[in-house]
Amino acid sequence: MANPSLLILAGDGIGPEVMAEVKKIIGWFGAKRDIAFDVSEDLVGGCAYDKHGTPLADETMAKAQEVDAVLLGAVGGPKYDKLDFSVKPERGLLRLRKEMDLYANLRPAQCFDALADFSSLKKDVVAGLDIMIVRELTSGVYFGEPRGIFTEGNERVGINTQRYTESEIARVARSAFELAKRRDNKVCSMEKANVMESGVLWREVVQEVHDKEYPDVELSHMYADAGAMQLTRWPKQFDVIVTDNLFGDLLSDLAAMLTGSLGMLPSASLGAPMANGRPKALYEPVHGSAPDIAGQGKANPIACILSFAMALRYSFDLGDEATRVEKAVEKVLADGLRTADLMGPEGGKPVSTSEMGDAVVKALDTSL
Numbered sequence: 001m002a003n004p005s006l007l008i009l010a011g012d013g014i015g016p017e018v019m020a021e022v023k024k025i026i027g028w029f030g031a032k033r034d035i036a037f038d039v040s041e042d043l044v045g046g047c048a049y050d051k052h053g054t055p056l057a058d059e060t061m062a063k064a065q066e067v068d069a070v071l072l073g074a075v076g077g078p079k080y081d082k083l084d085f086s087v088k089p090e091r092g093l094l095r096l097r098k099e100m101d102l103y104a105n106l107r108p109a110q111c112f113d114a115l116a117d118f119s120s121l122k123k124d125v126v127a128g129l130d131i132m133i134v135r136e137l138t139s140g141v142y143f144g145e146p147r148g149i150f151t152e153g154n155e156r157v158g159i160n161t162q163r164y165t166e167s168e169i170a171r172v173a174r175s176a177f178e179l180a181k182r183r184d185n186k187v188c189s190m191e192k193a194n195v196m197e198s199g200v201l202w203r204e205v206v207q208e209v210h211d212k213e214y215p216d217v218e219l220s221h222m223y224a225d226a227g228a229m230q231l232t233r234w235p236k237q238f239d240v241i242v243t244d245n246l247f248g249d250l251l252s253d254l255a256a257m258l259t260g261s262l263g264m265l266p267s268a269s270l271g272a273p274m275a276n277g278r279p280k281a282l283y284e285p286v287h288g289s290a291p292d293i294a295g296q297g298k299a300n301p302i303a304c305i306l307s308f309a310m311a312l313r314y315s316f317d318l319g320d321e322a323t324r325v326e327k328a329v330e331k332v333l334a335d336g337l338r339t340a341d342l343m344g345p346e347g348g349k350p351v352s353t354s355e356m357g358d359a360v361v362k363a364l365d366t367s368l
């Protein structure tokens with residue numbers, strides 16, 4: 001059987017720096033676990049614009065549609081700030097998400113014990129936290145029509161439309177239930193059914209999908225504003241949270257920050273299953289290209305490394321190997337290794353991007 005295929009789009013700024021560390025880990029899996037990937041690399045974002053005059057060439061888009069998973073670094077930077085909106089680096093990423101129809105955005109909020117002091121919340125509130133927010137990514141108020149700024153009488157009016165079809169809600173609900181089955185078997189769906197019709201439909205459809213297809217998963221519903229309160233009060237009550245594009249944007253950022261640095265946060269964006277049963281998938285750290293620290297060996301590679309771990313779990317059904325990577329990260333943090341962004345008042349051993357990557361590889365070795 002052919003090896004699973006991986007397209008690496010390292011992008012701009014610190015993207016290539018953090019991706020270099022992921023490549024070490026991919027190499028480790030080939031050498032030590034006999035798990036080999038067919039890796040190809042291409043350009044996205046500003047670097048693609050520099051070469052092709054577009055942030056995502058058609059050939060790259062076609063490749064992304066064919067591979068089993070795409071791993072992306074980050075795009076953008078001050079050099080491209082003045083470009084026309086249509087060719088901005090971010091458009092490359094948006095095109096990938098749109099054409100691959102990646103409707104389920106998975107954002108874990110996981111607290112590594114060694115970093116529990118780093119949270120703005122009390123240690124016992126976040127220690128051991130492990131929740132997953134599933135945000136609908138391709139519909140809702142960011143896309144609904146009509147939209148625009150219009151003139152009504154003698155004043156301007158800004159309009160955006162929250163719109164969800166039944167099938168859009170059902171497919172992201174399924175993603176959440178499937179995830180819950182691999183985790184603690186619990187889903188909380190969040191909307192504002194008290195004031196929005198789209199929220200009423202959301203609640204109904206999630207409940208229907210549950211009753212018909214996933215009756216054994218525990219399902220609850222919560223208004224999204226109450227959900228925000230509960231997330232900061234006692235986040236450990238949740239396992240999987242599923243919500244729409246707008247609330248998911250806010251709640252996933254809120255949940256992520258419960259646990260500390262931007263340099264630690266992975267994400268996955270999943271679409272419909274392909275012919276081989278694997279979902280269309282793009283994995284990327286939450287952070288951007290960090291131009292302020294690019295080229296200085298300061299970037300924390302862990303977000304990108306954990307994104308690869310998500311690929312192992314969700315694209316390649318290698319959950320145990322994903323856990324192995326996560327444990328290796330946990331070990332280096334417990335050993336006190338800290339890139340600059342993780343350097344809190346309690347101190348630690350300062351390390352560079354590549355020293356952090358090397359340490360994770362070494363921790364993987366000791367896991368055998």
Ligand code: NAI
Nearest residue numbers: 074075076077262263287288289290291292293299300341
């Ligand atoms: P950013 O995430 O790049 O940086 C925000 C702050 O966090 C900076 O101080 C940066 O040094 C720090 N930081 C981020 N990742 C880090 C890491 N791995 N290790 C250590 N420190 C880290 O967001 P910002 O500054 O708003 O945007 C910079 C550029 O990135 C812009 O061009 C923006 O459009 C783009 N961007 C791209 C994204 C993507 O590719 N998905 C997401 C967010 C922003």
Ligand code: MG
Nearest residue numbers: 248249250253
């Ligand atoms: Mg956001």
